[in-house]
Amino acid sequence: xxxxxxxxxxxxxxxxxxxxxxxxxxxxxxxxxxxxxxxxxxxxxxxxxxxxxxxxxxxxxxxxxxxxxxxxxxxxxxxxxxxxxxxxxxxxxxxxxxxxxxxxxxxxxxxxxxxxxxxxxxxxxxxxxxxxxxxxxxxxxxxxxxxxxxxxxxxxxxxxxxxxxxxxxxxxxxxxxxxxxxxxxxxxxxxxxxxxxxxxxxxxxxxxxxxxxxxxxxxxxxxxxxxxxxxxxxxxxxxxxxxxxxxxxxxxxxxxxxxxxxxxxxxxxxxxxxxxxxxxxxxxxxxxxxxxxxxxxxxxxxxxxxxxxxxxxxxxxxxxxxxxx
Amino acid sequence: xxxxxxxxxxxxxxxxxxxxxxxxxxxxxxxxxxxxxxxxxxxxxxxxxxxxxxxxxxxxxxxxxxxxxxxxxxxxxxxxxxxxxxxxxxxxxxxxxxxxxxxxxxxxxxxxxxxxxxxxxxxxxxxxxxxxxxxxxxxxxxxxxxxxxxxxxxxxxxxxxxxxxxxxxxxxxxxxxxxxxxxxxxxxxxxxxxxxxxxxxxxxxxxxxxxxxxxxxxxxxxxxxxxxxxxxxxxxxxxxxxxxxxxxxxxxxxxxxxxxxxxxxxxxxxxxxxxxxxxxxxxxxxxxxxxxxxxxxxxxxxxxx
Numbered sequence: 001x002x003x004x005x006x007x008x009x010x011x012x013x014x015x016x017x018x019x020x021x022x023x024x025x026x027x028x029x030x031x032x033x034x035x036x037x038x039x040x041x042x043x044x045x046x047x048x049x050x051x052x053x054x055x056x057x058x059x060x061x062x063x064x065x066x067x068x069x070x071x072x073x074x075x076x077x078x079x080x081x082x083x084x085x086x087x088x089x090x091x092x093x094x095x096x097x098x099x100x101x102x103x104x105x106x107x108x109x110x111x112x113x114x115x116x117x118x119x120x121x122x123x124x125x126x127x128x129x130x131x132x133x134x135x136x137x138x139x140x141x142x143x144x145x146x147x148x149x150x151x152x153x154x155x156x157x158x159x160x161x162x163x164x165x166x167x168x169x170x171x172x173x174x175x176x177x178x179x180x181x182x183x184x185x186x187x188x189x190x191x192x193x194x195x196x197x198x199x200x201x202x203x204x205x206x207x208x209x210x211x212x213x214x215x216x217x218x219x220x221x222x223x224x225x226x227x228x229x230x231x232x233x234x235x236x237x238x239x240x241x242x243x244x245x246x247x248x249x250x251x252x253x254x255x256x257x258x259x260x261x262x263x264x265x266x267x268x269x270x271x272x273x274x275x276x277x278x279x280x281x282x283x284x285x286x287x288x289x290x291x292x293x294x295x296x297x298x299x300x301x302x303x304x305x306x307x308x309x310x311x312x313x314x315x316x317x318x319x320x321x322x323x324x325x
Numbered sequence: 326x327x328x329x330x331x332x333x334x335x336x337x338x339x340x341x342x343x344x345x346x347x348x349x350x351x352x353x354x355x356x357x358x359x360x361x362x363x364x365x366x367x368x369x370x371x372x373x374x375x376x377x378x379x380x381x382x383x384x385x386x387x388x389x390x391x392x393x394x395x396x397x398x399x400x401x402x403x404x405x406x407x408x409x410x411x412x413x414x415x416x417x418x419x420x421x422x423x424x425x426x427x428x429x430x431x432x433x434x435x436x437x438x439x440x441x442x443x444x445x446x447x448x449x450x451x452x453x454x455x456x457x458x459x460x461x462x463x464x465x466x467x468x469x470x471x472x473x474x475x476x477x478x479x480x481x482x483x484x485x486x487x488x489x490x491x492x493x494x495x496x497x498x499x500x501x502x503x504x505x506x507x508x509x510x511x512x513x514x515x516x517x518x519x520x521x522x523x524x525x526x527x528x529x530x531x532x533x534x535x536x537x538x539x540x541x542x543x544x545x546x547x548x549x550x551x552x553x554x555x556x557x558x559x560x561x562x563x564x565x566x567x568x569x570x571x572x573x574x575x576x577x578x579x580x581x582x583x584x585x586x587x588x589x590x591x592x593x594x595x596x597x598x599x600x601x602x603x604x605x606x607x608x609x610x611x612x613x614x615x616x617x618x619x620x621x622x623x624x625x626x627x628x629x630x
Contacts, residue, residue, distance in 0.1 A: 015463055
């Protein structure tokens, strides 16, 4: 157990080091921080002094070490565009994205898992076939088109729901939440559905194929042959065994949701990290981009790590299987 | 002789399954029509949407020809610039397909080469490739594509960036897709590596590159083809998304995503056709490719039939 965790931990640290190296390379080689910070009339000597002050004349390795140290201690530097500390910028945007992501994940699980079970058990039926065709369509419609369609239908034609922004937010400490007010909750509905549809179809298809795989195994056939009633076979034996891979994907999905929220946030002008990221790309605000990169990778890596460890705890087969690759 | 016979059987089997599946036929037809439309766009459209002289701002916001105020010159209406929407859509499809196919081809070559080599040689090379893949996998495709684009924007001078935009976009999408190919190719190569025919080739003293390219590669093409089809849908989707976000194709060469992005501003004021038709084209193209992917998967995996 400990060996496994340590090995996975080492792997995660390696990934983070590689990503931070990438982020550093971006920061270091794309654009010149001094050019961005000074005005036209700054003399060459002043520029050189600033360069020296910022430590840009140090060896690259020293600079990378400093960059790493800054990241670890949470000193993320300043944005080229707004001159604000990046840590604050991202932190103030984070609750919006996390809340949006959380609700979409919830939607995708609450609908996706039962729908997956249903289509696996009744794979021949008309209802199941209809659901399957719908998911294929769902997977093929780009997120932004879904968002536009929802805005058009519920925002413009019916006028039921707000189409942009977060509504009224309530501050709990530094965390601004939309859960605590009626208008905030209403504003959350359309973006959350938009972001959730794609994940929902993924969840459903995955649960379905896992469930079908398990239903084909000998122990299920044997259970049916023993005359155990179908309900019990389906839900106690099959479902439990097909949930293990599902956990992995759910973990991975959350990272995907955070990344895909870039699109949804742009459609709904949702003031989260994704919108910040897009603005930073347009203005080539490299420091923000590199910190965002590291942050997303960190979220991914941590979730992956947790998922793998959970896997290890839940599924004894993983423990017995020799390390592959 | 034997491989020739085997190939024919596989091809016949595929044809047989294809003929039994109307959905797959429909998808193939849709894909075929999209490709033809894209290929022959200049021949079958009344105007060239990239040519500023060919359209007139006075023709802007014309509805489809069959509705009130429509102009028979513009079958499905015009956009905010007075461009013929039908022509724009075919040219846009052309661009979307071109970028999609190029980026998948690039990703396939890169990913397959690395994957097969990693699977064949194993050891340290394998470890390095797979760790890089891990890093890549910790960044979702859309993020990778956006980042590559952002970096290119910072590195290249503005003028040059405009010119290279299509290349940057293709590379950005390809870099976010190669891992799929690499992992699949590696896993399949692992299986093939220990089979007799590979061992025979090794004993004959063939060069490893030759073994990989001539012996192993043809035998692992199946799963790679499935990945390729699925990734083509993803690539088209990514391109549309990036263009929609305004970091994709140049503004004077609209792709389907750009058209939807322009159209969305007019959706609320009643000019629905500007956004609906490009969106319908984009979605049907992706659905067709996804259905074909499903078909290939079913053909290769007898359990799914």
